[in-house]
Amino acid sequence: MKQLDIGVVGAGPAGLAVALFLSRVGHRVEILERFDTPAPVGSGLLMQPTGLTVLAALGLFDTIQTLGNRIDRLHGADAVSGRTVLDVRYDAAPGGRYGLAVQRAALFDTLHDAADGIPVRTGINLISTAQRADRVVLKDQASRDTGDYDLVIDASGARSMLAAGSDRAPSIRDLAYGAFWATLDGAGADYDRTALSQRYDKAKVMIGLLPAGRATVGDPDKVAFFWSLKIADVEAVKTAGLDRWKAVIRDYWPECQPFLDQIDDWDQLSLARYAHRTTLPPYSGNLVFIGDSAHSTSPQLGQGANMALLDAAALSHALASSIDIPSALAAYARARRNHVRLFQMLSLAFTPFYQSDSTAIAWVRDRLVSTIAKVPPMPGFLAAIVAGTVIDPFQSAGLTEHNWLSQRYQADSALPEVAAVRSSAQI
Template sequence: MVVGGGIGGLAVTLGLARRGHRVTVLERRGEFTELGAGIQLAPNAFHALDRLGVGEAVRERAVFIDELRLFDGTTGERINAMPLSEAYRRRYGNPYAVVHRTDLYRPLLEACRPLANVELLTGCQVTGYEQDATGATVVLAPGDLRLTADAVLGADGLRSAVRAQLVGDGEPRVSGHTIYRSVIPMERVPEELRSNAVSLWAGPKWHFVHYPISGGRALNLAATRDDGATEAVTGVPAGRAGVLEEFPGLSPRARALLELGDDWHRWVLCDRDPVERWVDGRVALLGDAAHPMLQYAAQGACQALEDAVLIGDLLGDAGDAGDRAADPIPRALTAYNERRGPRTAKAQWVAREMGRQVYHPDGVAAKERNVALSALSSEELYEKVDWLHGARDYARV
C-alpha cells in the first residue's frame, strides 16, 4: 500500500506493479494531479525512468538543455557553464532535461492506470499506521477506517503523516528562503532573451533561475530571496511589483527576464535534517517523506525516482504475507534504508550548502566564488557531479 499519489508514490507503484505486486495507492486529494512548475531531470533520473518503462514518454515532453550556466547576478558576468552536449551524454548515458512537473507526472500516472494490479484511490486521508508480524495497516480519517497490506510505503511528502509516527521529528525546518515562481508563454519572451540553457543569476542573499519547459512553449522563472522567512507558505499569490522589489541590483539582462513574470506565486522553502532510520518493520518512507531537500541541487525528484527503483528491485521477489519463514519484506526495506541513507543525506547537505556558498554570498565571498568557479574546466565540473548524475546503483556517494 502506497500513501501518496505524487511523483514518488506513482513511481514506486509502477516499479512494484511491474514486478508482480498488487499495489493500492491512497491519495488524500480528490484527484490524481501534480502542482508546480518546472523541474530539472539529470541523467540519474532518466536511468530510473527507463527502468520504470516511462523514459521515452518523458523524453517526448522534455527540453534537452545545452548547458547549466552560472552568472554573477549583479554584474552580469558569466562565471562558468557546464556543457551538457554529446560529451556529457556519453559520460552519463543519458541527457539533462527540464520539464513541467505535469510532463513527468502524467507518464507515470498513464502507465499505472491500465494495470490490473494497481488500484488508485482518492480522498484517503491517512493519519497513521499499525502493524504486526503478518502485515501493516493504515488508519484513515474520518472514522478510523483501516486498510491492511503486506507493506506500507509512505510517499506522502514533506509533512508526511507516516513520517510523523515513524520518525516523530515534528514540523519541517523552515529555511528562511522565499521562492517566487511564474510560467510565461515563450511567445512573450524576446528572441534575444531566449536560450536553451538553465541559467542561474547569483546575487547577495538572492538568486534567479530560468529555463524553457513544456517542449519549449513556456519559460519557467524561479526567483529566491534569503529573507529570513519563519513561516511556511505554499503557493500564495504574489504581486508583480512586490516580487520585483525583492531583487534589487539585478543585471540588465536578468532584470529584463524577471520583468516578464506575471501571475507570481510564492513558497517558503522547507527541508529536514537527514535521519538514519526511515523504516519500521513493514513500513518505509521514500521521496520527500524520507529525505526532503532544498531545490538547489535540483535532485529532489531525481532521488525519489531512485528510491522507487531500488524498492522495486529489493521487494521484487519478496514473498507475500503468507511467507513467514524469512520475513522478506522487512529485510528488503531495511536493505533499502541502509543503501539509500548515505546518498540521500549527502544530497540534502549539498543542496543546503549550494545555497549558502554558491548562490547567495555577498562582497568578498562572492568575488572569491567567482574566481574559484570560473577556473574550473568542464572536466572538473563533471567530476563534481559524477556521484549524482552518473549513479546507476542508487547507493553511490
C-alpha cells in the same frame, strides 16, 4: 517473495513510479491520495540522468523526452558585473549525459497515464499507522482504519504525517530561503533554450529561467521562472507591491521583461519552502519511506524528483531480490544510504554559496570557486555532481544506466528526435 498487498501513500512521482514497478511484477497495489483529484504541484524541474534512467526502466523515456526540453549546461552570472560564476556542462563528463527540463504536469501525466488500472482511493488524509501482527493498518485523522496491508510505502512528501508520527520521526531543519515560481510562455522572449540560466547579486538574490518544455504534445513551450528570497521576507515583498518586485528583477535582468509582463497577480506565483529532512532508517516495521518523506534538501543540485525515482527503483529491486519484507527493507536502506547521504551533504555545502546572507561566501564563489571550476578534473566532477552520478546510484537499484549516446538530438528543433531505445534494466 510472495505476492503482497501494498498500500502506496501519495500519488506524486515517487508513489506512481513505485506503484508501477510493483504492480508489474504481480503485487496487489493500491494508491491512497489525500486530495480528491490527484494533480501535480509546482512549476518546472530538471530531470537528471538518474531520474531519466528510472523512467527508461519503466518504458517511459520516449514519452518524457518528447515533452521535455534538453538541457546541456547550467549557467550563472553576476547580475551586476555580468561575470560568469557558474558554468557546468554535462558533456564535461564522459557518456553523453544531459538533463531534461520538464513541467511537473508532464512528469505527473506520464506516470499517471502509465499507472491507469492501479486502484486509487482519493480524499484520504492519513496521519498514523498501527502494526498488527505482520500487517500495517492505516488510520485517518479521525483514527479510523482505512485499510491494512503487508507493506505500506509512504511517498507523501516532505510534510508526511506518517513519518512524523512513527518511531522514526525525521530530523527536520527548515531552510531560511525559498523561492517564488511561475510557469510562463516563452514565445518572443530572449533566453538560452539549452541551459538553466541564473543571475545572482551576492548570495541574497537568485533569479532563474528553466526552459521546461510542454505539458502535452502540441502545447507551446513554457519557461519556469523563479526568484529566491527569504521566507521571512515574503510578506514584506508582497506589501511593497508587484510593480516594485518587477522593477527589482528588471534592473538585475532586463531580458526577463517578457516574463514579468505575464504576471499580474501574486496568485500566479507559487511559494516553495525547503527543508533538510532525514528519516533514519527509512522504514519502521512494515512502513517504508521514499522520496521527500525519507529525505529532502535544498533545490540547489536539482535532485529531489530524481532521488525519489531512484528510491522507487531501489525499493522495488530490494523486494524482488529478498526473501521477506524485513530483509528487503534493510536492503533498500543500504542501497540508498551512501547516495542519499552524499547529496544531502553536497546540498548543505553548496546552498550557502547561492542562498545566504553571507557577502564573504558569495565573494569566494565569484572569484575563487568559479576559477577552480575551470581547472581539470573539476569540470567533469561538477558535471557528475549535477547529473547525480558522482557515485554510481544505478547498480544498487538494479538499474543499467540509459545509453545516452544512442539518442540523436536535433539542436535546431524544439523537440528531440527520439530513437526507440529502452534501458536494459529489469526490475
